[in-house]
Amino acid sequence: MSENAIAAAHAFLRETFLNPVHDGAYQARYEHTLRVAQVGRQIARAEGLDEEALVIACLLHDVGYVRCRTAEDYDHHGVHCADMAREFLTGIGYDADRTEAICYGILIHTEREEDYPRPPTAMELSVGDADNIDRFDAFRFYLTLKNEAFDTQPPEQTIALCAQRVARYEGYKQLVLGTPTARRLWDECLDMMIGFYRRLQRQMEATLAEVDACR
Secondary structure, eight states: HHHHHHHHHHHHHHHHHHHHGGTTHHHHHHHHHHHHHHHHHHHHHHHHHHHHHHHHHHHHTGGGGGGGOSSSHHHHHHHHHHHHHHHHHHTTTOOOHHHHHHHHHHTTTTTTTGSSSSOOOOOHHHHHHHHHHHTTSSSHHHHHHHHOGGSOOOHHHHHHHHHHHHHHHHHHHHOOSSSSSHHHHHHHHHHHHHHHHHHHHHHHHHHHHHHHTTT
């Protein structure tokens, strides 16, 4: 494995997202991308996948955000990201077969399975898996909780929200992932959130019961 190619991809990502012309607009996206690359590396090492290709794919999986202008662009940003990744990898003379696999993994990470042009490999599926795992891991969970402002809403509203979230995340457990390692990491994220919302729901229900008992 050549860390030079990974370093080049990281430099390209940094130059693209942290360009002063964007005035910090992609700082959070840059940090998300680095976390996705860390998850991709973990999956690759545990599953014996092409670590270099997967890490590069994760580093470049959102780089096309800078070309998105419409809602349609953002919904299918994998197309723009794959195009930019291909331009970059071709420009540095990267291996053609690995470039194809990287770009395909990036392309499909925003698409429905029934719309995939061909059946993906485990490495290609792992790009979207790593992305999803970070989107539901601790930092993003923290941001979600920060925005909930539980202290400003009545217990009844919190109870209802908790029940909705538990049902939603239980449903997300049906998602098909590309590797056992991704499955484990995904379930760990969901279990963390489900456990929190269940505990919070019980606490709010106990609060209401105590209020009723004091009347």
